[in-house]
Amino acid sequence: MDDNKIRQYGDELYDALVQRKTLAPLTEREPEITIDDAYRIQLRFIERRVDSGERIVGKKIGVTSKPIQDYLGVFQPDFGQLTSAMVYQEGDTVDLDGLIQPKAEAELAFVLKEDLQGPGLTAMDVIRATDYVAPCFEIVDSRIRDWKILIQDTIADNASCGVYVLGDCKADPRELDITLAGMVLEKNGELFSTGVGAAVQGSPANAVAWLANTLGELGIPFKAGEVILSGSQSNLVPIADGDELVCTVGGLGSCTVRFRGRSAV
Template identity: 55%
Template sequence: MISNQQLDAIGDRLYEAWQARMPLDPPSATHALTIDDAYRIQQRMVARRIGQGETVIGKKIGVTSKAVQDMLDVRQPDFGILLSGMAYADGAAIPIDTLIQPRAEGEIAFFLKERLQGPGVTAQQVLAATRSVAACFEIVDSRVQDWRIRIADTVADNASCGVFAIGAERVSPQGLDLAGCAMTIEKNGEAVATGIGAAALGHPAEAVAWLANELGRRGIALEAGEPILSGSLAVLVPVKAGDALSVRIEGIGACAVSFV
């Protein structure tokens, strides 16, 4: 059995890899990690960033779509913590040298009007508690060399969080077909990925309910006002300096980022 001291040491190495922009070998290659072990590592990595002045501003769900599961060969969702240093405005130019091996995901961001905490949270309760939704980009990034990740590796690496940007337009989910809404991502003016809301665990609100219940097991709530990213609706799109991306989600809005 691996000790908490060893788990914290792995978290420190992932933090240092993030700080130096230098990827490392998968933690699972040298340690038999359970999912709970991996979340302990994640907590350590996040704590190191908080110790340097960042604050928790939201949560994200990862690996919710079959397209992403197939791409990464990871077969279950996970979650990560969104920190203040990850947030960019709609239309922002993101410095590519702050990332290691970035890929873009088009997602739906939820903003709650009331606190939710599992267990027992349903998709219907999520929708009733949601003030607004928006189109967003999550730019995932891995501190693991060449994205050679198993589920324990991405969990330990804070669900491969990189940075994110949320569209300026916010709309009420009431009356929207969030499962059926169509999404298109354009890269340098050309469509490169499409998807629908149902890609996220059948319905984006189901993904948020999964998160509320998974966090609830750990005594953590989804707080009113914080962004919750519901998971990618399509394949991951690799990006490099000079790329300009836009995402549009039917009935919800758009978001754009570029890389410099």
């Protein structure tokens, strides 16, 4: 795909974000679009966000667990960039008025204390470079109409990033079995789903190592202080005004998020 089209689609996705609207799937408009094309579009989309004053604060890994893959019909992981405009903290209320067609998922966040650059990294390298892990929610959001996405669509759309909520509970991953630790997700006081770290590529640390190695081949490091979202351990949760979600990770603690307002769709 030529540079003009890369810029065009990246700019369209940025405009859709700002205007809270959706676009027809890129894979319908450009049937020959490749994964490399999609990542170049993502870079243009992120460039527009950074130019508007946002900062890169981390990375996210998407489509790592079988329930999410089955739901979306996307069967390989991808990644996107986290920016300063996406950040919520424990106790904050997420304003749905700023989102388009959001859904929530619960996962484990890694906060790094050291730079980390692949290729050749293992899960143990990730553990050693991690300051702490915390339960979190990612509120995914798609600029692609009706979530009708193939892998190229979600990659171009910054891996369907919306916002994320980082829990206050922290643990040293050297002292917590993140592979076997169970996760319970409740919606409005009722059980919604359960999960376990092993559902994410065998371990959340494996998923983070995969991304560090993938980016390392491109010369892109993880930086100390960055937040890395390791991939959903829950089913996607529909959300609306007044909803409250709580995810609890065994041996770690919980993260709570509330929602208000109305999304565009």
